[in-house]
Amino acid sequence: DADVTQTPRNRITKTGKRIMLECSQTKGHDRMYWYRQDPGLGLQLIYYSFDVKDINKGEISDGYSVSRQAQAKFSLSLESAIPNQTALYFCATSDSASGGPTDTQYFGPGTRLTVL
Amino acid sequence: GQNIDQPTEMTATEGAIVQINCTYQTSGFNGLFWYQQHAGEAPTFLSYNVLDGLEEKGRFSSFLSRSKGYSYLLLKELQMKDSASYLCAVRDWDRGSTLGRLYFGRGTQLTVWP
Numbered sequence: 001d002a003d004v005t006q007t008p009r010n011r012i013t014k015t016g017k018r019i020m021l022e023c024s025q026t027k028g029h030d031r032m033y034w035y036r037q038d039p040g041l042g043l044q045l046i047y048y049s050f051d052v053k054d055i056n057k058g059e060i061s062d063g064y065s066v067s068r069q070a071q072a073k074f075s076l077s078l079e080s081a082i083p084n085q086t087a088l089y090f091c092a093t094s095d096s097a098s099g100g101p102t103d104t105q106y107f108g109p110g111t112r113l114t115v116l
Numbered sequence: 117g118q119n120i121d122q123p124t125e126m127t128a129t130e131g132a133i134v135q136i137n138c139t140y141q142t143s144g145f146n147g148l149f150w151y152q153q154h155a156g157e158a159p160t161f162l163s164y165n166v167l168d169g170l171e172e173k174g175r176f177s178s179f180l181s182r183s184k185g186y187s188y189l190l191l192k193e194l195q196m197k198d199s200a201s202y203l204c205a206v207r208d209w210d211r212g213s214t215l216g217r218l219y220f221g222r223g224t225q226l227t228v229w230p
Contacts, residue, residue, distance in 0.1 A: 033217075040124075042120075042203065042220040042221050043203070043220040045217065045218075048217060058217075088156075090158060090159070103207070104149070104164065105161070107158035107159050107160070108158060109157070109158050110156075
């Protein structure tokens, strides 16, 4: 089984709809992240959470919200989807207490979201 | 802020060596990562440098010069499967954190020809 899972893997929705993307991990990591990736652009950080009680905005948080329901679960919501939120969304996790290259981020398989 | 610059595209032939450069400017450098990303897939971790010098891992090596704000990823004995986007990411100190968060470059799309 994959260590970091994302649901759904693909989603097509209409402008104005509220949608939620979910991320779960079995790695036991304390930190979780949501990124979006647009063609030709790098990964842009939307929100990140260093533990269950810690939520931080990233570079492009407007129009998004998150919930860290448990250490293993981190959800991203689009309150009212708009076409320019069409992108590939990745969840990632990292372990602040790991040895070796500390805080290496491990990515889920991604969710392809299309807003019509 | 953080400025991370890497070439948009590179091409090479199978069996060759290619070097992908990355330059960066950060306010509180705390490590540099390289990730590989095949089209439509998740980025996967390749290498990490926090001290100056070369880190070698099989066919892949990564170099860092903190004084120059410069890193490169060296891929040897190229294979077709190495065709992918290579992302340079810099970790910068973050408020209240002992480690920081990552800032990604736009990626270098490498195409390996037979």
